[in-house]
Amino acid sequence: MARIDFAPGGLNPPHTHPCGIEVLVVVEGTLLVGFVTSNELNNTLFTKVLYKGDVFVFPIGLIHFQLNIGNTYALSFSGLSSQNPGLITIANAVFGTKPPMSADVLTKAFQVDKKVVDYLQAQFWYDNN
Known part of the structure; x- marks a missing residue:
């Protein structure tokens, strides 16, 4: 629970x-x-x-x-x-992968411009420690 x-x-x-x-x-x-x-x-x-x-x-x-x-x-x-x-x-699994998923894959899958993909991927931070 x-x-x-x-x-x-x-x-x-x-x-x-x-x-x-x-x-x-x-x-x-x-x-x-x-x-x-x-x-x-x-x-x-x-x-x-x-x-x-x-x-x-x-x-x-x-x-x-x-x-x-x-x-x-x-x-x-x-x-x-x-x-x-x-x-x-869902959002983490698609836009927050480590390393980042290919923009080519995401732009085709979501039918959006690369700038949109770049923006969404930038919303996730990476802890390199």
Whole structure:
């Protein structure tokens, strides 16, 4: 289990647990949650606004997020179906790799200019210690 505290506007960014299902319970506040289906299901986005006492299930391996849309702090608890569900934060995995992923790959994959890729990669710092 994990406790997740959200400041107003706080985000648990898009991520996935490749080896576990997540069940989220809202204890305080208001969260916008969502997940994206697989390519076979047209990458459909499912979202829901959750309030105190609501529960939501994120299917195994699907990209999902939680955003505090309220004006107060929010608190939730997540239970995972595995001792080692894994965690892949999407932006970190794509734009924060060490060494950096090739700009040629990223510009083609995201159909954006190299300046955009350079900007996004620069948002991640590297600890060389």
